[in-house]
Amino acid sequence: xxxxxxxxxxxxxxxxxxxxxxxxxxxxxxxxxxxxxxxxxxxxxxxxxxxxxxxxxxxxxxxxxxxxxxxxxxxxxxxxxxxxxxxxxxxxxxxxxxxxxxxxxxxxxxxxxxxxxxxxxxxxxxxxxxxxxxxxxxxxxxxxxxxxxxxxxxxxxxxxxxxxxxxxxxxxxxxxxxxxxxxxxxxxxxxxxxxxxxxxxxxxxxxxxxxxxxxxxxxxxxxxxxxxxxxxxxxxxxxxxxxxxxxxxxxxxxxxxxxxxxxxxxxxxxxxxxxxxxxxxxxxxxxxxxxxxxxxxxxxxxxxxxxxxxxxxxxxxxxxxxxxxxxxxxxxxxxxxxxxxxxxxxxxxxxxxxxxxxxxxxxxxxxxxxxxxxxxxxxxxxxxxxxxxxxxxxxxxxxxxxxxxxxxxxxxxxxxxxxxxxxxxxxxxxxxx
Amino acid sequence: xxxxxxxxxxxxxxxxxxxxxxxxxxxxxxxxxxxxxxxxxxxxxxxxxxxxxxxxxxxxxxxxxxxxxxxxxxxxxxxxxxxxxxxxxxxxxxxxxxxxxxxxxxxxxxxxxxxxxxxxxxxxxxxxxxxxxxxxxxxxxxxxxxxxxxxxxxxxxxxxxxxxxxxxxxxxxxxxxxxxxxxxxxxxxxxxxxxxxxxxxxxxxxxxxxxxxxxxxxxxxxxxxxxxxxxxxxxxxxxxxxxxxxxxxxxxxxxxxxxxxxxxxxxxxxxxxxxxxxxxxxxxxxxxxxxxxxxxxxxxxxxxxxxxxxxxxxxxxxxxxxxxxxxxxxxxxxxxxxxxxxxxxxxxxxxxxxxxxxxxxxxxxxxxxxxxxxxxxxxxxxxxxxxxxxxxxxxxxxxxxxxxxxxxxxxxxxxxxxxxxxxxxxxxxxxxx
Numbered sequence: 126x127x128x129x130x131x132x133x134x135x136x137x138x139x140x141x142x143x144x145x146x147x148x149x150x151x152x153x154x155x156x157x158x159x160x161x162x163x164x165x166x167x168x169x170x171x172x173x174x175x176x177x178x179x180x181x182x183x184x185x186x187x188x189x190x191x192x193x194x195x196x197x198x199x200x201x202x203x204x205x206x207x208x209x210x211x212x213x214x215x216x217x218x219x220x221x222x223x224x225x226x227x228x229x230x231x232x233x234x235x236x237x238x239x240x241x242x243x244x245x246x247x248x249x250x251x252x253x254x255x256x257x258x259x260x261x262x263x264x265x266x267x268x269x270x271x272x273x274x275x276x277x278x279x280x281x282x283x284x285x286x287x288x289x290x291x292x293x294x295x296x297x298x299x300x301x302x303x304x305x306x307x308x309x310x311x312x313x314x315x316x317x318x319x320x321x322x323x324x325x326x327x328x329x330x331x332x333x334x335x336x337x338x339x340x341x342x343x344x345x346x347x348x349x350x351x352x353x354x355x356x357x358x359x360x361x362x363x364x365x366x367x368x369x370x371x372x373x374x375x376x377x378x379x380x381x382x383x384x385x386x387x388x389x390x391x392x393x394x395x396x397x398x399x400x401x402x403x404x405x406x407x408x409x410x411x412x413x414x415x416x417x418x419x420x421x422x423x424x425x426x427x428x429x430x431x432x433x434x435x436x437x438x439x440x441x442x443x444x445x446x447x448x449x450x451x452x453x454x455x456x457x458x459x460x461x462x463x464x465x466x467x468x469x470x471x472x473x474x475x476x477x478x479x480x481x482x483x484x485x486x487x488x489x490x491x492x493x494x495x496x497x498x499x500x501x502x503x504x505x506x507x508x509x510x511x512x513x514x515x516x517x518x519x520x521x522x523x524x525x526x527x528x529x530x531x532x533x534x535x536x537x538x539x540x541x542x543x544x545x546x547x548x549x550x551x552x553x554x555x556x557x558x
Numbered sequence: 559x560x561x562x563x564x565x566x567x568x569x570x571x572x573x574x575x576x577x578x579x580x581x582x583x584x585x586x587x588x589x590x591x592x593x594x595x596x597x598x599x600x601x602x603x604x605x606x607x608x609x610x611x612x613x614x615x616x617x618x619x620x621x622x623x624x625x626x627x628x629x630x631x632x633x634x635x636x637x638x639x640x641x642x643x644x645x646x647x648x649x650x651x652x653x654x655x656x657x658x659x660x661x662x663x664x665x666x667x668x669x670x671x672x673x674x675x676x677x678x679x680x681x682x683x684x685x686x687x688x689x690x691x692x693x694x695x696x697x698x699x700x701x702x703x704x705x706x707x708x709x710x711x712x713x714x715x716x717x718x719x720x721x722x723x724x725x726x727x728x729x730x731x732x733x734x735x736x737x738x739x740x741x742x743x744x745x746x747x748x749x750x751x752x753x754x755x756x757x758x759x760x761x762x763x764x765x766x767x768x769x770x771x772x773x774x775x776x777x778x779x780x781x782x783x784x785x786x787x788x789x790x791x792x793x794x795x796x797x798x799x800x801x802x803x804x805x806x807x808x809x810x811x812x813x814x815x816x817x818x819x820x821x822x823x824x825x826x827x828x829x830x831x832x833x834x835x836x837x838x839x840x841x842x843x844x845x846x847x848x849x850x851x852x853x854x855x856x857x858x859x860x861x862x863x864x865x866x867x868x869x870x871x872x873x874x875x876x877x878x879x880x881x882x883x884x885x886x887x888x889x890x891x892x893x894x895x896x897x898x899x900x901x902x903x904x905x906x907x908x909x910x911x912x913x914x915x916x917x918x919x920x921x922x923x924x925x926x927x928x929x930x931x932x933x934x935x936x937x938x939x940x941x942x943x944x945x946x947x948x949x950x951x952x953x954x955x956x957x958x959x960x961x962x963x964x965x966x967x968x969x970x971x972x973x974x975x976x977x978x979x980x981x982x983x984x985x986x987x988x989x990x991x
Contacts, residue, residue: 154598165587178613422863423856430855442877
C-alpha cells in the first residue's frame with residue numbers, strides 16, 4: 126500500500142498519462158499483464174506520473190469508446206496490443222474511429238515487412254500482414270526492430286498524444302528504448318525523477334526483515350518497499366528528486382542503515398544475482414569451481430553459466446543423476462551408497478571430493494537430495510537435501526536442509542541451488558577459503 | 559489478440575462486470591498485477607464475462623470518481639487492495655463517498671481482529687487497525703480466514719454490487735473460494751462455462767501458423783488464439799458451453815484439424831513440455847539418455863530433470879565448459895580443438911560420442927556454441943550452435959543453428975535446448991532411433 130510518490134508533476138499535463146492494455150486474452154486471464162508493469166517502471170524512472178491503467182478486450186466498439194474517454198481526461202495514452210495481422214487486432218482502427226479519422230497504407234512499410242519476413246511466408250498481395258501498414262495520415266511511425274508490426278506516435282488533437290506498441294514484451298521494450306524513452310522524457314517529464322536502489326537478501330525471510338524496519342517502511346520519500354521471491358527478498362529504496370545525484374544522496378543513509386542491520390544477509394544490489402556475485406568473488410581470488418549435482422540435475426551449473434563471465438571461474442560439472450555415475454565417475458564407494466543411501470552427508474561429501482579431483486578445480490560443490498514428488502520415505506522425506514562444499518585446502522562444509530513438504534520439485538531444486546550459492550558466498554566472505 | 563468469447567451473456571447484466579485494482583505500487587510498476595489475472599480466470603471458469611479492468615492509485619478523489627464511473631456502466635465491481643490499516647488504504651472510504659454513504663464500526667469485527675493478532679501488536683483503542691472494522695451500514699461482511707482485513711459485498715444501488723478484497727493474493731484467493739465463488743456463480747453466471755484445450759508447437763513460428771489457419775482464428779465459438787513464447791507457440795482453443803463435456807465435443811474437430819495440418823510441429827497439449835514428452839517417448843522405448851553441454855552450461859540437463867520421472871530415462875550429464883574437460887573427460891582430441899575449434903560440428907560429434915561411452919547410455923546429445931555476449935568472431939559469431947545427437951546404433955544427426963544476433967545469452971541457451979529436445983523428438987517419432 127505504498128503511496129504518494131507518484132502523485133503530482135508532469136510537465137504540461139495536469140491531466141496525466143494513462144496506459145491501455147488491449148487483448149481479450151487479458152480479460153480471460155490467459156496471460157499476466159507484464160507490459161503495464163514494465164511501462165509503469167519506465168515512466169517512474171523518468172518522473173512521469175500516471176494515474177490509471179485500463180485493460181479492455183478486442184472489441185471495436187468498446188475500444189473506440191474507452192479511447193475517447195481517456196482523451197478527455199489525459200494528455201498521453203500509451204497502448205499495448207492489437208497491432209498484429211489478425212481480425213482481432215483492432216487498435217489502430219479503433220484509434221482512428223475514436224477521432225473520426227481514416228487509415229492510409231504506407232507503401233514503404235509493406236516493403237520493409239516483406240524484407241523482414243524474407244518473403245517466405247507471404248502468399249500474395251492480399252496478405253493479412255498488409256494491415257500492419259495502415260496508419261492515420263499524419264501519424265509518426267515507430268520502428269519495430271524486433272518484430273513485424275510498427276507502432277505510432279499520433280496527435281489526434283493538439284492536447285492529446287497516443288503511442289501504440291505491440292503486445293509482445295520484447296518488441297515493446299526495444300521500441301521503447303530506441304524511440305519512445307527520449308520522446309516521453311522530453312515532452313512529459315517535469316524534470317523530477319524517481320531513482321531506486323534495490324538491496325538483495327538471501328537467508329532471511331520477508332517478515333523477519335519487515336519486523337526490524339517498521340520505521341523505514343513508513344517513510345514517505347524515499348520509500349522502502351519489500352518484495353519476496355523464492356529464496357530471495359528485495360528491498361527497494363525509491364527517492365523522488367530533481368536529479369539522480371540528489372536521489373542517491375537521499376537513499377544513501379537508508380541503504381547504510383540496512384547494511385548495518387543485515388550485513389551478512391545482503392548479497393548484492395540491483396542486477397546482482399547470487400551467481401554473478403560468486404563469479405566476481407572467485408574471479409578476484411583467481412580460483413576455479415566445479416559442481417557435482419544429483420537432485421538439482423544441472424540447475425546449479427545452469428545458474429552460474431546463465432551469467433556472462435562464468436567461463437572465467439567455472440570449469441564444468443557432472444550431473445550424477447544415477448548411482449552408477451556417482452560410483453563410476455565420481456568415485457563414490459558402492460559401500461557408501463548401500464550403507465548411507467545416495468541422499469546422505471557421506472555421499473554428498475564423496476561426490477564433492479570426486480568432482481574436485483576429476484575436474485581439477487580449487488573449489489567444488491556437491492548436492493544430493495530428494496526433489497520429489499516421488500522417492501521420499503519417512504526417514505528421508507521429499508525436501509531433504511545434503512550439500513558439501515570443499516575449499517582449496519580440502520576443508521569441507523557440509524549442510525543439511527529439509528525444505529517444507531508443500532514445496533514442489535522445481536522449488537526444492539531452486540532453493541537448494543540458492544542455498545549452495547549463498548553458503549559459498551558466506552564462506553568466501555569469511556575468508557575460510 | 560483473441561476475442562469475442564467473453565462478450566455477451568451474464569445472467570441479469572447486459573452491463574457487465576469489472577475489476578478495479580487499487581494501489582500506487584501498481585502504478586509505480588513495483589509489483590505485477592497477478593490478482594486481476596487470477597480473478598479473470600475465476601470469472602471465465604464460471605462463464606461470467608467481464609469487459610474491463612482498471613488500476614488506480616491510493617488517492618481518495620480519483621478512487622471515488624472511478625467507482626462512480628463504473629457504477630454507471632456495470633452491474634458488478636470487484637475491487638482488490640486498499641483495505642489495510644495505513645492512511646493509504648482508502649478503498650472502503652472511497653466506495654462510501656461515491657454513493658454519499660457513511661461508514662459504521664462493527665464492534666464484533668474489532669474483537670475478531672484483536673483475537674487474530676493475539677492482542678500482541680495492538681497498543682490501544684485508537685489503533686489504526688480499528689479502521690478495518692468500518693463498513694457501510696447494510697454491507698455484508700466477507701470473512702478473511704487468512705488475514706486481518708475483511709472484505710464486503712455491498713449493493714449501494716439496486717442494480718449495482720461491489721465486492722472488496724484485500725490486495726494480498728493468498729487472502730483474496732481464500733476469500734473467493736470460501737465466500738464469493740458461489741455468490742457470483744449464482745447471481746451473475748448464466749450457467750455456461752469456458753473450457754480450453756491448448757496445443758503446443760515447436761519448430762514453427764506464430765505467423766506461419768496463423769497464415770494457414772486464418773479461418774480458425776476467425777471463429778466465434780470455440781475461439782482459437784495463438785500465443786508465442788521463446789521457441790514455442792501455443793494455440794488455445796476455448797469453447798463456451800453449458801457443460802465441460804459439451805465444450806470438449808465442440809473443441810474436438812478443431813483440434814483434429816490442427817493436428818492434421820501441423821502433425822510434426824505439435825509436440826503436446828496443456829501441461830506437456832518438450833522435456834516431459836521426451837521422457838515419455840524414451841520411457842516407452844525403455845531407453846536411456848545422457849548429455850554433454852558446453853554453451854548451454856547445464857540447462858539441457860536441468861530442463862529434463864525439472865520434470866518428475868526424469869530419473870527413469872536420464873542417467874546424467876557432463877557440463878564440459880572448459881576445453882580441458884572436453885579433452886580429459888569426453889575424449890575430444892586436442893587436434894580437433896586446435897583445428898576446428900571448440901564450436902564446430904566435429905567437436906560436438908566427438909563430445910556426443912565421449913559422453914555416450916563414458917556414461918553408458920542408449921542416446922546422447924552434445925551441444926557446443928557461442929552464447930555470448932563475448933567470444934564471437936566474424937567466422938563464428940555469437941548465436942552459432944552445433945548439436946550432435948547419437949542414437950542407440952551410433953548413428954549421428956548433426957545440426958547447425960545460427961541464432962539471430964539480437965538474441966541475448968539466456969535466449970540463445972534456451973533456444974539451443976529447445977532445438978535439442980525437438981530434434982530428438984522428431985528423430986524418435988520417425989523411428990530412426
